[in-house]
Amino acid sequence: MPTTICDGDDGRLTPQDNLSEPLSDDSVLAVVRLSLIEGVGPLTSRALIERFGSVEAILNAAPSALKEVPRVGVKIARAIAGSDPREAEKVVEDCRENGVTILTEQSASYPRLLREIPDPPVILYCRGQLLPQDSVSLAVVGTRHASHYGRVQAERLARSLSGAGLTIVSGLARGIDGIAHEAALAAGGRTVAVTGGGVLNIYPPEHDGLAQRIAESGVVMSESPPRSPPLSGAFPQRNRIITGMALGVLVVEAALRSGALISARHAMEQGREVFALPGRVDSRTSRGCHRLLRDGACLVESAEDIIEELGPLVEAVPMEDGRTLAHPAELQLNDQERLVLDAIPVEPTSIDDIALACGLPVHRVLATMSVLEMRLLIGRVSGNLVVRK
Numbered sequence: 001m002p003t004t005i006c007d008g009d010d011g012r013l014t015p016q017d018n019l020s021e022p023l024s025d026d027s028v029l030a031v032v033r034l035s036l037i038e039g040v041g042p043l044t045s046r047a048l049i050e051r052f053g054s055v056e057a058i059l060n061a062a063p064s065a066l067k068e069v070p071r072v073g074v075k076i077a078r079a080i081a082g083s084d085p086r087e088a089e090k091v092v093e094d095c096r097e098n099g100v101t102i103l104t105e106q107s108a109s110y111p112r113l114l115r116e117i118p119d120p121p122v123i124l125y126c127r128g129q130l131l132p133q134d135s136v137s138l139a140v141v142g143t144r145h146a147s148h149y150g151r152v153q154a155e156r157l158a159r160s161l162s163g164a165g166l167t168i169v170s171g172l173a174r175g176i177d178g179i180a181h182e183a184a185l186a187a188g189g190r191t192v193a194v195t196g197g198g199v200l201n202i203y204p205p206e207h208d209g210l211a212q213r214i215a216e217s218g219v220v221m222s223e224s225p226p227r228s229p230p231l232s233g234a235f236p237q238r239n240r241i242i243t244g245m246a247l248g249v250l251v252v253e254a255a256l257r258s259g260a261l262i263s264a265r266h267a268m269e270q271g272r273e274v275f276a277l278p279g280r281v282d283s284r285t286s287r288g289c290h291r292l293l294r295d296g297a298c299l300v301e302s303a304e305d306i307i308e309e310l311g312p313l314v315e316a317v318p319m320e321d322g323r324t325l326a327h328p329a330e331l332q333l334n335d336q337e338r339l340v341l342d343a344i345p346v347e348p349t350s351i352d353d354i355a356l357a358c359g360l361p362v363h364r365v366l367a368t369m370s371v372l373e374m375r376l377l378i379g380r381v382s383g384n385l386v387v388r389k
Contacts, residue, residue, distance in 0.1 A: 030055040031104060033088035035123045036225065039076045042119040047071055048080075059083065091225045098200055100226050101126045111135065112315070117244040117270045121223035127199045127211070128219035132318050134190060136328060137167035138306060139242045139267070141260040142176025142252035143285045150253035150285065153277055154179045157250065160303035162189030165319070165331040169194065169245045171238060172207055172220070176252050176260075185213060192245060195222045196238045197230035239263040240270075247310050247328065248273030250300060254288030261288045264297070273309060275300045307332055308375060312389060327389070329375040336360070340368040341388065344378055348385040 034040060034055050040048070051069045052058045058066075058080065066077035095102055103110045103124040112135055114120050140158050142150060158168050158180040168184035170177040172193040184191035191214055195202065199220045202208045211220050223241065224234060239262050243249050249267040251274070254260035267274050276297040279286030293299055298309050307328050316324040325331070333341065343357040355365045369386065372378045378386050 027055070028092055028102065029085055029088045030059060031123060032091050032102065032225075033083055033085055034058060034080075035223075036087055036091070037076070037079050037083050039079060042122050044069075044071045044076070045122045094200070094226055095125065098226065099127065100199060101129075103130075111245050113137075113246065114241065114244045117240065119240065120244065121241060124221050124223055125199050125226055126219050126221045128215040128217075128221075130192075130219050131190070131320075133165075133320060133325075134167040134192060134219070134245075135315075136165065136313070136317050136325060136331075137169050137192065137246045138310075139169040139246040139249040139263065140176065140180035140252065141170060141239075141242065141249060141254075141263045143254055143258060143260065144173055144175035144177075145285065146175040146179065146253055147279075147283065147285060149279065150176060150277075151179055154252040155183045157252070157277070157300070157303055157306075158183035159187045161306065162187040162191070164303060164307060165189070165325075166307075166328065167192060167218070169242055171195070171235075171242055171259075172202070172211060172214075173259075174204055174207075178207060178210060180252075181210060181214060185217065191218045193218070193220045194238055194241045194245070195220060195230070196224075196235040198222055198224050198226040198228035200226035201228060201230070203230035235259060236262055240266045243267040243272055244270055246272065247313075248275060248306065250275040250277070250306060251289055251292060251297070252277045253279060253283075253285040254292075255284055256287045256291060258288055261292070264292055273298065273311075275306055275309070304332065327377055329377055332375070336364070337368055337371055340365055341372055341377060344372075344386060344388045346388050348381040348387050350384050351386065352384075354386070 034045060047069050048058045052061055063077040063081045066072050066080055103126060104122060105115055105120055109130045111130060138161055142154060154176045162168050162184040167190040168180050169192045170180045172195050181191045181193060193211060193214050197203050199222050202211045214220050239259060243263050243266045249263055249272060251260050251264055264274050274292060274297040276289040276292040277300050279289055300306055310328040312327045316326045319325055339358045343354045351362060351365060355362045378388055380386050
């Protein structure tokens with residue numbers, strides 16, 4: 001797989017709608033080079049780009065000009081001006097040799113939901129391929145020390161959600177994360193693993209085989225260079241990507257102090273739905289979930305609880321079977337429900353016209369419409385007129 005970044009040819013990180021041409025090698029090196037500089041994170045990168053307009057201009061700027069940018073002090077300014085392009089060259093070559101794709105926010109495959117968070121990663125290293133349908137996803141997180149109950153419930157929920165068509169996003173850690181990924185693969189669905197280290201330096205080591213299987217039918221991704229070690233400080237940062245990739249996050253067993261609760265906090269700040277599985281009142285790993293439930297998280301007993309709670313999508317998403325998805329609740333529809341829904345336009349339409357369009361008796365259309373209305377997919381304008389939401 002070629003290594004590409006799909007920004008403009010000059011490396012300028014200006015929003016554009018349909019970018020598909022890869023950057024030149026020099027522009028690839030510039031973006032990677034900036035990302036490798038210690039102290040230059042997503043927020044600092046954005047401040048620099050806003051001031052100088054392109055990555056190349058940042059790297060060619062004088063330290064005195066760099067220091068005028070908020071968040072950039074003497075140390076960072078000197079690090080930018082004195083950065084060595086040879087390190088970036090090594091990273092790009094490593095990616096090219098190992099099938100790792102480099103994405104930025106303007107890349108065609110960069111996750112749309114991730115662009116919406118306050119501090120989206122400037123760069124993503126990906127093993128595997130992101131698909132448009134991955135925007136209909138749910139993050140599943142929890143303790144590394146899962147109980148038997150937690151393991152069974154995580155497997156059940158992740159398998160059901162994956163079977164319904166949602167992409168499962170998690171962090172490839174021991175415990176709940178690994179169980180969620182395995183369940184999605186077992187259901188024949190897609191899963192995305194966001195790592196705290198590099199995508200060619202998998203942690204924990206025993207999940208190296210799991211990472212390979214995920215890459216073959218989903219994606220393993222990180223904002224760290226491919227060979228980066230799993231440093232402890234990278235994991236909280238990793239959590240914001242997990243939740244930023246998804247429509248919501250499900251917490252399955254978590255202590256009061258845990259990475260899963262950090263993920264839940266990120267989700268709340270990002271405007272994502274938060275779901276929690278209740279557990280035993282005398283279990284330490286249930287306390288975090290119960291705290292979330294007291295704070296307003298949605299209580300979950302089944303996959304249906306989650307799918308019904310997720311609101312309509314901002315943009316219709318193309319699915320593998322050729323249809324488009326406007327609401328996650330559509331994933332649960334049977335053939336008759338799908339037939340009736342497809343016959344209902346966004347303009348007020350009579351029930352008789354809907355029955356004629358889908359070729360079903362009126363009484364069956366009415367019964368099916370009741371299901372669609374309960375799932376908030378349609379609404380009644382008056383007694384005989386309905387619209388698709």
